[in-house]
Amino acid sequence: MRLRLVPQETSFDFFKRWKLWLGLSALLMVVGFASFMVQGLNYGIDFRGGTTIRTQSAEMVDVGVYRDAIAPLELGDITITEVFDPTFAEDENVAMIRIQAQEGDEAVTSEMTLAVEQALQGAVPDIEFVSVESVGPKVSGELIQTAVIAVALAIGAVLIYIWLRFEWQFALAAVVALVHDVILTIGIFSELQIKFDLAIIAALLTIVGYSLNDTVVVFDRVRENLRKYKKRPLIEVMNLSINETLSRTVMTSVTTLLALISLFVLGGDVIRGFVFAMIWGVIVGTYSSVFVASSILLYLGVTRDWTKPDKTAGNQFANVDA
Amino acid sequence: MLQIDSWKRVLIWLVCVAGLILALPNAFYTRVEQSNDAIAAIEIGADTPENQALAAQWPSWMPSSLVNLGLDLRGGAHLLAEVQVEDVYANRMEAMWPEIRDTLRPERATIGTIRLQPSEPDEIRVRISQPEGMARALEVVRGLARPVTSLTAAGQNDIIVAADGSDIVVTLSEAEKLASDERTVRQSLEIVRRRIDEVGTREPTIQKQGIDRILIQVPGIGSAAELKSIIGTTAQLTFNPVVNRTSDQNASAGIGNKLVPSIDEPGQYYIIEAAPVVTGEELVDAQPAFDQNGRPAVNFRFNTSGARKFGDYTRDNVGSPFAIVLDDEVISAPVIQSHIPGGSGIITGRFSVEESTQLAVLLRAGALPAGLTFLEERTIGPELGQDSIDAGKVATMVAFAAVLVFMALSYGLFGIFANIALILNVALIFGLLSMIGGTLTLPGIAGIVLTVGMAVDANVLVFERIREELKTARGPSRAIELGYEKALSAILDANITTFITAVILFAMGSGPVRGFAITLGLGIMTSVFTAIFVTRLMIVMWFERRRPKTIEV
Numbered sequence: 051m052r053l054r055l056v057p058q059e060t061s062f063d064f065f066k067r068w069k070l071w072l073g074l075s076a077l078l079m080v081v082g083f084a085s086f087m088v089q090g091l092n093y094g095i096d097f098r099g100g101t102t103i104r105t106q107s108a109e110m111v112d113v114g115v116y117r118d119a120i121a122p123l124e125l126g127d128i129t130i131t132e133v134f135d136p137t138f139a140e141d142e143n144v145a146m147i148r149i150q151a152q153e154g155d156e157a158v159t160s161e162m163t164l165a166v167e168q169a170l171q172g173a174v175p176d177i178e179f180v181s182v183e184s185v186g187p188k189v190s191g192e193l194i195q196t197a198v199i200a201v202a203l204a205i206g207a208v209l210i211y212i213w214l215r216f217e218w219q220f221a222l223a224a225v226v227a228l229v230h231d232v233i234l235t236i237g238i239f240s241e242l243q244i245k246f247d248l249a250i251i252a253a254l255l256t257i258v259g260y261s262l263n264d265t266v267v268v269f270d271r272v273r274e275n276l277r278k279y280k281k282r283p284l285i286e287v288m289n290l291s292i293n294e295t296l297s298r299t300v301m302t303s304v305t306t307l308l309a310l311i312s313l314f315v316l317g318g319d320v321i322r323g324f325v326f327a328m329i330w331g332v333i334v335g336t337y338s339s340v341f342v343a344s345s346i347l348l349y350l351g352v353t354r355d356w357t358k359p360d361k362t363a364g365n366q367f368a369n370v371d372a
Numbered sequence: 373m374l375q376i377d378s379w380k381r382v383l384i385w386l387v388c389v390a391g392l393i394l395a396l397p398n399a400f401y402t403r404v405e406q407s408n409d410a411i412a413a414i415e416i417g418a419d420t421p422e423n424q425a426l427a428a429q430w431p432s433w434m435p436s437s438l439v440n441l442g443l444d445l446r447g448g449a450h451l452l453a454e455v456q457v458e459d460v461y462a463n464r465m466e467a468m469w470p471e472i473r474d475t476l477r478p479e480r481a482t483i484g485t486i487r488l489q490p491s492e493p494d495e496i497r498v499r500i501s502q503p504e505g506m507a508r509a510l511e512v513v514r515g516l517a518r519p520v521t522s523l524t525a526a527g528q529n530d531i532i533v534a535a536d537g538s539d540i541v542v543t544l545s546e547a548e549k550l551a552s553d554e555r556t557v558r559q560s561l562e563i564v565r566r567r568i569d570e571v572g573t574r575e576p577t578i579q580k581q582g583i584d585r586i587l588i589q590v591p592g593i594g595s596a597a598e599l600k601s602i603i604g605t606t607a608q609l610t611f612n613p614v615v616n617r618t619s620d621q622n623a624s625a626g627i628g629n630k631l632v633p634s635i636d637e638p639g640q641y642y643i644i645e646a647a648p649v650v651t652g653e654e655l656v657d658a659q660p661a662f663d664q665n666g667r668p669a670v671n672f673r674f675n676t677s678g679a680r681k682f683g684d685y686t687r688d689n690v691g692s693p694f695a696i697v698l699d700d701e702v703i704s705a706p707v708i709q710s711h712i713p714g715g716s717g718i719i720t721g722r723f724s725v726e727e728s729t730q731l732a733v734l735l736r737a738g739a740l741p742a743g744l745t746f747l748e749e750r751t752i753g754p755e756l757g758q759d760s761i762d763a764g765k766v767a768t769m770v771a772f773a774a775v776l777v778f779m780a781l782s783y784g785l786f787g788i789f790a791n792i793a794l795i796l797n798v799a800l801i802f803g804l805l806s807m808i809g810g811t812l813t814l815p816g817i818a819g820i821v822l823t824v825g826m827a828v829d830a831n832v833l834v835f836e837r838i839r840e841e842l843k844t845a846r847g848p849s850r851a852i853e854l855g856y857e858k859a860l861s862a863i864l865d866a867n868i869t870t871f872i873t874a875v876i877l878f879a880m881g882s883g884p885v886r887g888f889a890i891t892l893g894l895g896i897m898t899s900v901f902t903a904i905f906v907t908r909l910m911i912v913m914w915f916e917r918r919r920p921k922t923i924e925v
Contacts, residue, residue: 052924053781058839104756137763160597160749180753182596189452189747200880204873211869249815252885255877256822256892259870263826266869267833270862298829298836305778305832306825309771313821316770318763320444320756321814328822 055304056297064292064340065285065348071341072349075230082237091240094247097194099151099187101163104133105170107177108141116145119173123165126150135319144180144319151187197251201232204258216269219350224265227343231261231334238330249324257331260306264299264339269347271295276352284352288344303336376912384905388796391898394435394803404430404438437806440575441591442813442887445761447754448591449599452747455560455584457553459742461544462493464552467656467675468516468531468542471714472498475512483509495543503538513540520547557584559741564588564603585747596749603744610648611682614693614705617642635701642702644695649685654678660729663718668728670719679715687711764817771821772798779828783835786925789910790831793902797827800898801891810894813887823895830867830903833859839925848923849915856908863900871896 095102105111111132120128127150138144147170152162163182170177185193205228213221232254239246271291279287307329314325397404410426430436443450469488476486476498484501491497500509510533517529530548534541544552557580564586565578577589593599615629618641625631625643634640658672674682685694686708695705696719706719775794779787801820805812838855842848874896877889 052784053778055782106755137759160600164597178753178755179751180756181751183750183752184596184748186747188454196880200876203880204876207872207876208869211872215865248881248885249888252815252877252881252888255873256888259873259892260826262869262873263829263866266865267862270865274858294840295836297839298832301782301832301836302826302829305775305828306822308774308778309821309825312770312774313767313818316763316767317818317821318760320760321764321818324815324818328818 054297055300058297060293060296061289062293062296064289065345068341068345068348072345075338075342078237079230079233082233082240085237085240086233089240089243091236091246092243094245095148095151095183095185095190096248097190097197097246099185099190101149101151101166101182101184103147103149103163103166103170103179104181105145105147105174105177106180107143107174109143109174109176111143111145113145115173116147116170119169120147120149120166123162123169125152125162125166133319135322137316137318151185151190193248197248200251201254201258204255205229205232208258208262212266212269216273217353219347219352220269220273223343223347223350224262224269226346227265227338228258228261230338230342231257231331234334235327235331239327244323244326247323249321250327253324253327253331256328257335260328260332261335261338264302264336265343267298268292268295268339268344272344272347272352285348288348292340292344299336299340303332306332376909381909384909387901388800388906391796391800391803394437394806395799395801397430397434397436398439398802398806400430401438404436408436408438435806437809439802439805440809440811441757441761442811442816443589443591443750443752443757444814445757445764445812446591447752447757448589449593449596450748450750450752451588451596451599451603452581452749453560453564453586453588453603453744454747455557455586456743456745457556457584458494460552460556461549463656463675464544465494465496465542467673467679467715468496469498470676470679471516472496472513472540472542474714475516476500476509479505479508479512489539491541495541497536498540498542499538500540501538506535506538506540509540510535513542520545520551553584556741557586560744561586563740567603568599586744592754595751597751600746600749610652610697611650612644612646612648612695612697613685613689614695615643615645617705630700632695632697632700632702634705635703642695642705644697644702648697649694650674650678650682654681658732660725660732661718668723668725670723670728670732672717672719672732674715676715679713682715682717683711683713686717687713760814760817764814768817768821768824771824775824775828779831783925785914786831786835786838786907786911789907789914790828790835790903792910793831793907794824794827796906797895797898797902798824800902801894804894804898805891810890811887812891815885815888816891819888819891819895823892823899826870827895827899827902830859830863830899831907833863833866834903834907835925842923842925848920851923852911852915856904860904863904867896867900 105116113130113132116130117128129146129148131146133144133146135144147166149162149166163184167179167182205225208228209221209225212224235254235257236246238244239250268291271294272288275287275291275294276284279290310325310329310332314322314329317325406426407428407430410423410429413423414427473486473488476483480486482502483505486501487499489497489499498513500506513533514529517531517533520528520530528545528547530545530551532543532545534543561578561580565576568576568578568588568590575591577587579587581587588599588603590599615626616623618631619639621631621633621639621641623631623641623643629643630646631641631643634642654675654677656673656675658670661669661671663669673679690708690710693705693707695702697703704719772794776791779790779794781787783790798820801823804810834855837859838851841851841854841858871893874889874893878886878893881889
């Protein structure tokens with residue numbers, strides 16, 4: 051007996067409430083964006099400069115003691131958080147200390163870090179500094195810029211690729227879905243105030259790749275079925291295509307999520323934010339390829355005449371079948 | 373019908389075997405690493421039985437390249453330094469003064485007296501008392517211009533000479549500034565490398581980044597502060613009078629002298645006066661060149677004070693040798709041919725072109741040509757790296773097991789084929805990573821885990837398609853063939869788009885993010901390969917043997 055997550059034949063009507071789904075997505079995007087505008091992201095030092103120190107001690111972490119030890123140095127905004135993780139040993143008490151970039155310093159100063167380390171050592175004798183990272187404001191500014199360019203480039207490149215391989219309606223629908231995924235991911239990072247650093251940008255781009263992967267598979271089937279059933283209305287063809295690929299969509303999402311969840315639970319706290327972004331992205335990406343990309347494609351409509359090249363939409367590559 | 377040419381079959385299996393063999397050393401990481409280190413140690417002369425034993429831990433006929441572990445996994449220090457390239461302009465301008473003065477002196481009848489004026493650091497201002505002679509003065513000073521030594525700016529001069537009232541203003545041309553920046557960064561890079569190599573840590577990464585930045589990553593070092601202190605120590609370059617040459621390393625040097633070895637003539641020693649005539653801090657430039665007989669030589673130039681000291685010394689010591697000493701080793705000990713005024717000179721010797729280039733680099737590499745500011749510094753403790761490796765290993769194993777079980781449950785025999793392909797897939801990723809000397813980072817492990825999840829996608833696409841084709845029933849072999857055929861366009865489109873994002877990540881990212889892009893990109897390539905060649909071959913081979921009437925996917 052085979053394990054089947056999706057019955058062999060399905061005929062769900064994915065577009066019965068397509069306006070509702072699009073509305074819901076739009077609402078979530080607005081909420082996510084508003085949260086980003088109002089609350090902002092909890093940027094890591096990669097993006098706003100400063101220093102993070104990861105400490106470890108056998109003694110329990112007492113944030114107050116740490117704060118009192120550093121306070122006399124007058125370093126401005128300091129965040130101290132204790133880190134918990136199931137992978138830690140009994141005597142592994144970990145804290146993260148974040149110190150803002152010091153005014154007037156373009157570069158990073160070891161003296162400051164050294165002073166903080168000494169102050170902490172005075173308060174907690176057995177403390178160890180397992181990692182110390184400093185990023186100067188000059189670099190962090192550039193890193194934001196590079197990150198934004200990277201995401202924009204990725205989306206742009208994808209737009210062009212799908213346009214060449216399919217038609218402009220497909221490309222536009224796919225890109226709207228991608229923007230949807232990116233905004234929702236940034237939104238949840240802002241809402242939950244999870245640390246947003248360079249690795250999250252990598253995760254964002256992977257989400258872009260994954261969501262696209264899903265969308266392309268659905269679109270590929272839509273294209274094939276449009277050729278096969280020349281007379282059936284678009285909405286039926288699309289419903290059929292999504293139903294036909296549903297089993298695959300679910301299988302792939304489940305295997306990817308299985309892998310990611312084990313990394314989330316067992317991979318340690320250093321990478322957890324990164325993996326969280328990817329898990330979220332896989333869920334949102336799968337949802338968006340069915341409910342956002344396809345709904346928009348339905349809304350935009352498709353040029354059905356596949357026999358002669360259409361001068362206004364797509365070009366000679368639009369009909370290439372690999 | 374289902375057919376794959378025999379040569380293709382052989383090729384596919386060969387690729388898989390090659391991947392497995394290349395990946396194999398990583399399974400014995402510590403052992404292979406020790407063996408590699410021992411072999412390297414033997415090569416540089418530490419041929420001890422202990423090293424021999426360590427080297428023999430891994431057979432020499434096996435590939436021994438390993439995946440490099442990134443700093444976040446191994447622990448170590450990371451620095452991003454910016455070279456203050458403008459520092460050099462001021463030195464250059466300062467050093468031009470004696471040259472300009474000496475050139476203008478014979479023209480005093482037309483231009484009157486000449487006086488150095490205070491100015492911005494990147495220019496030099498010389499006032500002449502008879503502004504009518506300006507045209508002549510400019511002409512003479514322009515005669516000092518030299519063509520810029522770079523490929524892109526061929527034909528342009530290094531200095532711009534202009535008149536400002538009764539002042540002659542000399543500045544570096546844009547082309548020369550660019551060339552100078554490039555030289556400065558290259559020199560700094562060379563010095564940093566020499567400094568770090570001297571400490572002898574394992575495989576440091578020292579690369580130029582952008583226009584004026586240097587990225588330094590040293591695994592296994594205690595802290596970024598420690599690394600900075602190593603880089604901060606400038607090389608001591610000195611010019612000392614030579615008292616004697618000897619091959620006796622115990623020769624008594626005498627009071628005020630010291631015995632130093634020669635850098636490129638083993639067993640040769642020089643007795644030199646301990647007090648240097650000039651030090652490397654006063655050298656502004658050294659370039660490979662040719663002497664009047666067309667033999668390779670090195671041109672060098674001192675700043676004002678260095679030029680005076682050097683000029684005086686050479687005037688008084690024509691015919692005697694002087695030593696160019698770097699960190700207590702003699703790089704060369706030429707004989708002074710004539711009085712060298714003006715602060716520039718030429719070192720001739722039995723050089724090949726490479727040697728003269730090398731010497732110029734060494735001379736310039738003596739001291740950091742410009743200051744370094746550190747924009748980014750990271751220290752990752754080795755324990756944290758080890759914790760991450762351990763956690764990553766466990767997570768990957770569990771992820772792997774979960775996906776294998778899930779696939780086998782969902783697709784039965786075909787799922788097992790896909791699982792074999794998946795294992796091959798991960799082996800191929802490691803094999804490729806080792807081959808290209810790629811670096812595995814923590815996000816890179818995540819990339820592999822993600823690939824494990826996504827690699828089955830191509831197989832899932834095919835299997836689902838075969839299921840569909842089986843419904844229209846034209847026999848299992850036709851269904852398999854059509855399944856592969858029709859799924860291909862979806863597989864390619866889906867993977868090419870993901871690959872595009874991996875390429876962008878690689879191009880834009882740095883450090884750990886780049887590590888992630890590499891594993892993701894390699895993972896896409898290997899997963900497409902395993903899905904459309906390896907599983908297909910397995911299915912075809914199984915089908916040929918069994919000839920089943922019906923198949924269940």
